[in-house]
Amino acid sequence: MTTLGILGGGQLGRMLALAAAPLGVHVRVWDPDPHCSASRAAEIFARPLDAAHAGEFAAGLAACTYEFEHIPHAVVEALERAGVPLRPAELAFAAKHDRLREKELLTSLAIPTAPFAAVDDLAQLHGAVERMGLPMVLKSRRGGYDGKGQAVVRDAAGIAAGLAKAGGRDVLAEAFIPFAREVSLVAARGVDGAFAAFPLVENVHRDGILRLTTAPAARPLQASAESLMRRLMDHLAYVGVLAIEFFEVDGALMVNEFAPRVHNSGHWTIEGAETSQFAQHVRAVCGLPLGSPTSRGHSAMLNYIGTEADRAAVLAVPGAQLHSYGKGERARRKLGHITVRCDVASERDALAARLDPLAPWA
């Protein structure tokens, strides 16, 4: 029996654990909350995430992975001392601790991204506006997700308020990209360098949170997306699943950001692909052969937040599959997702529209 460690017991850790079980991989999740979302599917190591507990957590692990990228360096070092390989390695998320470093990394690899500037005060922001124009997106360099710590400055009158909303200093200013749509690619790289990419998908956000993913999308851009993905993965000597969010602008791709882990825009793969992103990640980080990423028909995935879905109503829709994360209700919290898979795209879209009012958003 292989034991895999996972840092974090949210819904991603939970779905990784559910996918690991059939592969004969036992999962030990490190999460301070013994009742975390993963707690029904895995052994929970309910201690604070600090180096002092890493040795105990690491005992007997074949490898360790994570569901979030804010892992203290001291924990990484302690796992290393315990002889447990961290996959993906620290290099993959180090840049994610600071949006500015992430942008610099992408730029250094000649991966197209929006023009950007570091901003620490109002004067620097005015300078950036002068060079890059408006509108502009301001993001806190550290922390912040699902639209938190972000502001869009549309005109000169909104500059000061925007800066304040983004935290006032340690801000990344990005040119606003008038994109046609957002697409994302989820792919895996094995210990042996093997590569497998799921089809590119289209994402629609609402209130700064992913609402809807449809798959597959934009086949003409698949090769281009995979090429950028491989460049990033090879640079990072990446092992596991990685997601890149792209803006599609004038028929070309520009990277918004990447996530060194399984990703919300890959949840449709549980039903919609030959291998789910969760099983694929477990295979990769455990040194097993990758599975087929081929999609089956056309899928749509709807997130729901804040309130648990009416299970019976959702399941009464033909083909609808529910994925509740077993989390308590709280405003803006992702509580689950709903997937539908069809052989025909138009049928998929009709069912997604029918499911939309059944996926709570509050």
Place this chain on the structure above:
Amino acid sequence: MTTLGILGGGQLGRMLALAAAPLGVHVRVWDPDPHCSASRAAEIFARPLDAAHAGEFAAGLAACTYEFEHIPHAVVEALERAGVPLRPAELAFAAKHDRLREKELLTSLAIPTAPFAAVDDLAQLHGAVERMGLPMVLKSRRGGYDGKGQAVVRDAAGIAAGLAKAGGRDVLAEAFIPFAREVSLVAARGVDGAFAAFPLVENVHRDGILRLTTAPAARPLQASAESLMRRLMDHLAYVGVLAIEFFEVDGALMVNEFAPRVHNSGHWTIEGAETSQFAQHVRAVCGLPLGSPTSRGHSAMLNYIGTEADRAAVLAVPGAQLHSYGKGERARRKLGHITVRCDVASERDALAARLDPLAPWA
């Protein structure tokens, strides 16, 4: 959060628990062994299966189901006293406690089965041979599965030894059916009487244990199989998944036996159908709408026994999916299964042949 009780924590309980989690259904498994196969996927109630513990087990359960049919009547009564609905109800497995009663039930419903006789001694067996001819199959009326407690009598010289092998008394003698092949139907009935049947599949046994299931099979017989299934389910006021094994004889169906639960010949549905038999059973017994039983392409499922499979070798076969049950190795013990799903039947058969040597059988 709905909590579902399951009696038995073997691989069926485990796969039910893995399917229940995304539906927001928490599972409490009653199994004396705290390290049973289901223990990584469910809360385990590790007490002896007797009425004295039923009240504690039942606390807070919305419903209770089971993975095996040998449930003591006192436990059923105790669950009833605790106000927990048992689904399927006792009527569904009462006949399964005695192969003779099962045959009588089928006969009373005009469901075709092999001619049979009850045998308690050598004289009765000689009488049965005289009436029904040879070869003949002898089965212990109670207990016995996967070919245990069974004997085939091929000639007069083997009569006495066959009877001894089947236990000497309390034996069911059945005419040997020279069937073309064995097929099975897995279907579900909801609390509201809704009905959904998976496609008929073909089963190949080895050493008395299921080796290979291919799906779908025998579409011309689908309607006939569903009609017999509905007759049995309606008689039992059945709620949940039920499996019927048939012999195909001269293009018609004859029932071998039924199983009031999820069934080994339905494991292919995890990848090969829109809804797995496990999710379907959870939906049914929790009073939720049934899912689509439509198959996706062509599937093959291979059991492996005795020895754990070489995981890396299996997963290196294109499209192969592994389902390890997390059980210790033991001769003739089912340890897992391997599934492959293809769009074309011939491709499926080629991959199944390639997987055959990778599925241990000892």
